[in-house]
Amino acid sequence: MLMALRTEYFILVVSAFVVFLAFIASYHMVRARKAGKVSWDTLVDRLVGVDRNSIATIAEDSEFTIDRTRIASMIGGMRGLEDLEANCEVLIDLACYVQRWYPEAVVVAEDLRLNARELKWHIARLRGSASAENLQVNFPDYAHRTITIYYEMTRSLLQLYERANYPGFMKLQRAI
Amino acid sequence: MYVRGLDAVLWAVGFCAHIVLLAVLVFRGRARRFPVFTALIGANVIRTIVLYCILRYGGKNAYFYAYWTLAILDVSLQLGIVHEMARHVFKPLGRWASDVRSRLLWLVSASLLVAASLTWLGTPQSTDWREAFVVQGGFFSATLMSQLFVGMIALSTIAGLPVKDHTARISQGLGVYSLVCILIEVIDTVLGSKTGPSIRLTLTHLRMGVYLCCVTFWTVMLWREEPKTRTLPDGARRQLSLLHLSTSYDLKRIKGRKC
Numbered sequence: 557m558l559m560a561l562r563t564e565y566f567i568l569v570v571s572a573f574v575v576f577l578a579f580i581a582s583y584h585m586v587r588a589r590k591a592g593k594v595s596w597d598t599l600v601d602r603l604v605g606v607d608r609n610s611i612a613t614i615a616e617d618s619e620f621t622i623d624r625t626r627i628a629s630m631i632g633g634m635r636g637l638e639d640l641e642a643n644c645e646v647l648i649d650l651a652c653y654v655q656r657w658y659p660e661a662v663v664v665a666e667d668l669r670l671n672a673r674e675l676k677w678h679i680a681r682l683r684g685s686a687s688a689e690n691l692q693v694n695f696p697d698y699a700h701r702t703i704t705i706y707y708e709m710t711r712s713l714l715q716l717y718e719r720a721n722y723p724g725f726m727k728l729q730r731a732i
Numbered sequence: 733m734y735v736r737g738l739d740a741v742l743w744a745v746g747f748c749a750h751i752v753l754l755a756v757l758v759f760r761g762r763a764r765r766f767p768v769f770t771a772l773i774g775a776n777v778i779r780t781i782v783l784y785c786i787l788r789y790g791g792k793n794a795y796f797y798a799y800w801t802l803a804i805l806d807v808s809l810q811l812g813i814v815h816e817m818a819r820h821v822f823k824p825l826g827r828w829a830s831d832v833r834s835r836l837l838w839l840v841s842a843s844l845l846v847a848a849s850l851t852w853l854g855t856p857q858s859t860d861w862r863e864a865f866v867v868q869g870g871f872f873s874a875t876l877m878s879q880l881f882v883g884m885i886a887l888s889t890i891a892g893l894p895v896k897d898h899t900a901r902i903s904q905g906l907g908v909y910s911l912v913c914i915l916i917e918v919i920d921t922v923l924g925s926k927t928g929p930s931i932r933l934t935l936t937h938l939r940m941g942v943y944l945c946c947v948t949f950w951t952v953m954l955w956r957e958e959p960k961t962r963t964l965p966d967g968a969r970r971q972l973s974l975l976h977l978s979t980s981y982d983l984k985r986i987k988g989r990k991c
Binding site: 562563565566567569570571573574577578580581584585587588591592645648649652655656666669 | 829846853855875886890894895911922
């Protein structure tokens with residue numbers, strides 16, 4: 557009796573397991589195929605509008621001359637940083653787009669991936685500060701780092717497109 | 733003991749299909765990129781010859797031990813292929829891509845745990861320990877492999893790392909074969925020797941048929957060239973290397989900056 561029950565469980569669990577694996581495999585294969593067919597314009601359109609001048613001003617301020625309390629208003633607070641976080645994914649996708657034809661672009665794509673990881677870590681720390689209610693104190697430092705990393709990412713991507721002589725360089729420059 | 737009927741046909745076709753695939757791997761230059769996969773196909777050719785000879789001239793015991801020794805080699809090579817595919821996808825610059833290594837370790841640990849749990853849950857309906865060992869061993873390896881291949885496909889999409897055509901096809905073939913093997917092993921575990929040799933033989937034929945389809949799929953896919961890529965001009969390549977160095981330096985500088 558117990559043996560029969562165990563066998564029934566076994567069949568049920570393994571069937572669910574196989575269906576689950578088949579679903580995961582199909583879902584990700586379809587997703588990868590779709591990602592491979594996304595046009596360059598669609599990718600660029602996914603970029604959220606950000607204040608490029610403020611980003612450049614903050615990122616290039618290595619001497620900390622800007623009033624630190626102004627950083628939040630210049631970038632649009634936590635919401636502005638979240639926009640940069642969302643754009644990171646698009647920047648990586650844009651590097652991968654070039655990689656389809658120029659495999660050597662993998663160097664830039666990998667750098668961007670590493671930078672994005674760093675950027676997300678800083679934003680996660682800020683979210684932690686927000687929940688601990690000391691965002692005001694930590695925001696300028698972490699935001700400065702986040703913005704600098706994002707700025708480096710955009711520079712790397714633009715240089716990649718420029719060196720590869722990709723026709724969309726001008727449009728990309730306007731978008732980021 | 734002689735091999736007759738459909739068995740003989742499947743053995744002969746499987747042997748020829750492996751020889752053709754091995755020739756494609758060697759003569760189309762794929763063996764350099766996929767040495768472990770090539771070793772698996774080579775080992776399968778040798779296995780077919782060895783098992784045929786033992787079946788023809790040796791006893792039941794000799795066949796059992798030879799089968800299992802070679803099956804362990806087969807599973808080891810399949811694990812080697814998992815590593816080979818992971819290297820192709822997740823080590824684009826010769827080092828593991830950022831934040832992927834820890835996820836891969838999780839994938840391997842979770843897969844081992846799930847495979848062991850499912851194998852424990854299924855109790856083969858067999859009185860012969862050797863038969864039970866064969867069934868449970870086959871089920872464990874199929875469950876483990878299917879999880880690893882499906883997990884790698886999922887991880888590459890999540891990490892946004894592109895999988896090259898040949899690498900994707902090898903992984904897909906092994907993934908599908910492992911999934912079918914799970915189903916076959918489940919039927920074998922549940923029904924066992926109670927149903928007599930006819931169902932078991934049908935399952936073996938089904939497994940051989942599916943594997944033959946995979947070998948044919950790999951032969952066609954590996955014969956074809958991957959989509960053509962372009963090469964950056966030398967100057968651009970040099971500048972990209974400089975850019976890589978400068979980005980690494982900037983990142984270190986940002987990390988080192990005091991908050």
